[in-house]
Amino acid sequence: MKIAIFTDTFYPDINGVAQTLKRLTNYLAEQKITFKVFAPTSTVEEDQSCPIHRFKSLPFFLYPECRLAVPNLFEIKSTIQDFSPDLIHVATPFSIGLCGVYLAKKLNIPLVGSYHTNFDRYLQYYGMPYLSKITWKYMHWFHRPCEKLFVPSIDTYQQLKQQGFTNLEIFPRGVDCKLFHPHYDTAEVKSLYKSEGKFLLTYVGRLAPEKDLETLLAVAKSIPAELNEKIQWLIVGDGPLREKLEAQAPNNVIFTGYLNGENLAQAYSASDLFVFPSSTETFGNVVLEALASGIPVIGANSGGVKNIIKSGEIGILCPPGNVEEFTKAIIHLIDNIPLRKQMGIACRNYALTQSWNRIFEDLIWQYTKVIDEQNERKYA
Structure with missing residues (x-):
């Protein structure tokens, strides 16, 4: 299995999306699953430990940790064609994510997405609730090609279902209980x-x-x-x-x-x-x-x-x-x-019951299911 991940934030950025995706790529590496990450430049020292393509970027005004990149689509297309991934996973709905959606459709590659951030609820705190309808329309348009849309909680699942989203799957989060524990000398x-x-x-x-x-x-x-x-x-x-x-x-x-x-x-x-x-x-x-x-x-x-x-x-x-x-x-x-x-x-x-490994095992199973279903349609 070969996975291409398109995201507008990645480690060492400090936010939940970046940390979750870093956990995922660590797991993929441990399981000998080949992957490439496409992400904007980071404001802090770059991570050299995984196959990642970086693109010049500016901070997004609502969420500066998510950055708006200006990617070279022809360069990315060439890289994707050489890599020939079995699946594309888009994690964010900005410029890098748009490239992932476009290339998945253009090259007929199975596509999944993940929904990490309640931008609709954010708008209320930034004095822009009037943008809510436009935001939901855009989110629908962006995620419509996804075979699966992974959401982190039951609450988010119910919220998106009420908004008319389909093909939803819960992809929760785990925790490193070896790092986070009560036994430090405080x-x-x-x-x-x-x-x-x-x-x-x-x-x-x-x-x-x-x-x-x-x-x-x-x-x-x-x-x-x-x-x-x-x-x-x-x-x-x-x-x-x-x-x-x-x-x-x-x-x-x-x-x-x-x-x-x-x-x-x-x-x-x-x-x-x-x-x-x-x-x-x-x-x-x-x-x-x-x-x-x-x-x-x-x-x-x-x-x-x-x-x-x-x-x-x-x-x-x-x-x-x-x-x-x-x-x-x-x-x-x-x-x-x-x-x-x-x-x-x-x-x-x-x-202790919230194991990252168990969560990622289920995600890989979902990846496999999407790839197999596309192959069945292709050869039917």
């Missing part, structure tokens, strides 16, 4: 972030409007003063809102910028609670990382997050944007140490 982390003897509450993700960080800051400010003195907040990530958030944040909030690898895993492990107000997630990779670290999650009862969190067992789901409910949930778990510890054990046990 004394150094707590010292670094000035949280010795305090409860450490953590958020990980982009600092952007669609993550509803205004709710997070409002929650941080609404906790009663006598308890607030015992709390340290850790905001891990970067993005367009960072400067504004730092100016508005209370004194007990620390902004770390991006963390990755063991530095990120240690921050999770040192935390007492993970607080995630975003209601726009198609899945919520960071939620699964927190659970693998044995950390209960207080999240918005919306999007992919609500499909991960069993409220009352491994965390608490709150109405999106409801500062009072988020605050009550935090106080409840801080005050109830036995419940928090019980939840932490359940979090880890749940994460």
Whole structure:
């Protein structure tokens, strides 16, 4: 099997799409499955460890981590013809993805797609809800040629089904439980972030409007003063809102910028609670990382997050944007140490069932099914 992946973001970009695709290509390499990746240039040091074709690019205004490339279609066509893939997988609906769709149709190559980002919901946070109908029309047009459209959660599956999409398959996310675990020595982390003897509450993700960080800051400010003195907040990530958030944040909030690898895993492990107000997630990779670290999650009862969190067992789901409910949930778990510890054990046990290998095995089976069906039609 030979796979061509077309994406407008790829490792070492820091976002869920790029990280998921890097996991996928690692798995393909381990399974001796030949692949090529077509992606824009990255803003950070490029990855030289996999067969990847890069193209000059500019950031997309709604989501700077996704970049708009200016690809040379003739060059890509020549490369694809030489490579002769059995299947093309388009992961994003921008310029590189469009090249993948075009070449799949032009060269009669089986095509699948994956849906990673709720751009329709993003529009509300950027003051452009009037573009919703146009966005859905474009998404329909872009994904119509796909034999399968892979979605990360039940919530996204239902949302797209209501919008009239067909050939949907759930392609969830896994977590590296060897990297993310509760057993790090956290004394150094707590010292670094000035949280010795305090409860450490953590958020990980982009600092952007669609993550509803205004709710997070409002929650941080609404906790009663006598308890607030015992709390340290850790905001891990970067993005367009960072400067504004730092100016508005209370004194007990620390902004770390991006963390990755063991530095990120240690921050999770040192935390007492993970607080995630975003209601726009198609899945919520960071939620699964927190659970693998044995950390209960207080999240918005919306999007992919609500499909991960069993409220009352491994965390608490709150109405999106409801500062009072988020605050009550935090106080409840801080005050109830036995419940928090019980939840932490359940979090880890749940994460251990979310194996990347099992998820990718199913994806390869779906790839094979699409290829076989095309061959049957070709030789019928």
